[in-house]
Amino acid sequence: xxxxxxxxxxxxxxxxxxxxxxxxxxxxxxxxxxxxxxxxxxxxxxxxxxxxxxxxxxxxxxxxxxxxxxxxxxxxxxxxxxxxxxxxxxxxxxxxxxxxxxxxxxxxxxxxxxxxxxxxxxxxxxxxxxxxxxxxxxxxxxxxxxxxxxxxxxxxxxxxxxxxxxxxxxx
Numbered sequence: 001x002x003x004x005x006x007x008x009x010x011x012x013x014x015x016x017x018x019x020x021x022x023x024x025x026x027x028x029x030x031x032x033x034x035x036x037x038x039x040x041x042x043x044x045x046x047x048x049x050x051x052x053x054x055x056x057x058x059x060x061x062x063x064x065x066x067x068x069x070x071x072x073x074x075x076x077x078x079x080x081x082x083x084x085x086x087x088x089x090x091x092x093x094x095x096x097x098x099x100x101x102x103x104x105x106x107x108x109x110x111x112x113x114x115x116x117x118x119x120x121x122x123x124x125x126x127x128x129x130x131x132x133x134x135x136x137x138x139x140x141x142x143x144x145x146x147x148x149x150x151x152x153x154x155x156x157x158x159x160x161x162x163x164x165x166x167x168x169x170x171x
Contacts (some may be wrong), residue, residue, distance in 0.1 A: 005054075005055035005056070005060055005061050005062055005065075005066050005072075005075045006052050006053065006054060006055060006060055006075050006076060006078075006079040007052065007053040007058065007059055007060035008050050008051070008052055008053075008083070009027055009031075009050075009051040009052075009053075010048060010050050010051075011034060011037070011038075011048070011051075012037055012043075012044045012045070012047055012048050012049050013044075013045055013048050014045055014046045014047050014048050015046065015047055015087070015088060015089065015090065015113070016047075016048050016050050016080070016083075016084050016087060016088075016089040016090075017047040017048065017049050017050065017089070017090050017091075017092060018050045018052060018076075018080065018089055018090070018091050018092070019033070019049065019050065019051045019052060019092045019093075019097070020052060020054065020076070020091060020092065020093040020094065020096075020097030020098070020100050020101055021051075021052070021053075021054065021057070021095075021096075021097045022094050022095025022096040022097050022121075023095065023096040025057070026053045026058030027053050027058065028058075029094060030092065030094055033049075033092070037049060050083070052076065052079070054075075054076075054097070054100075055071075055072055069096075069099065069100065069124070070103070072100060073100055073103045073104055073107075076100065076104065077107075077109070080111075086111070087111065088111045088112070088113050089111055089112065089113060090112070090113040090114050090115070090116070091104060091105070091112065091114075091115050091116070092116045092117075092118070093116075093117050093118070093120055094117075094118040094119060095118070095119055095120065095121055096121050098115075098117040098118065098119065098120020098122075099120055099122070099124060101115050101117065101120070102115065102117070102120065102122075
């Protein structure tokens, strides 16, 4: 089912539990959680799991109106209002999906029962993040060779990373 640039995959019955994936992946990143629900007939009947493919991922459409995270939140809310009007729901957000879930909750939608956040993006602007210093526990040059072509989200880090210079020195 595709609506508002959002595609849904539904399992079980009961109160909607909406799963929001991170950037660069699709709903399948969260479907391993399905085993928790199918192992318990009570949970399976309590929650209808709604795994979304956000605009532009895995066969979902990305209309021109989707020009940023706020527009994605609007598309999710439109989907939820169309799919389960007036019903309460809960959200599970992973990474960027966690940021989207927090945004939905911050809009004070009275239907939001709660959030479960898995490694959420809390501050999207990397310049405003407070992170501990990077620590290499074990350097594996074989892994570094594999990741040498990775982009800014790959294993080797951002351009200008000291490890990038180390990679250049490898034969």
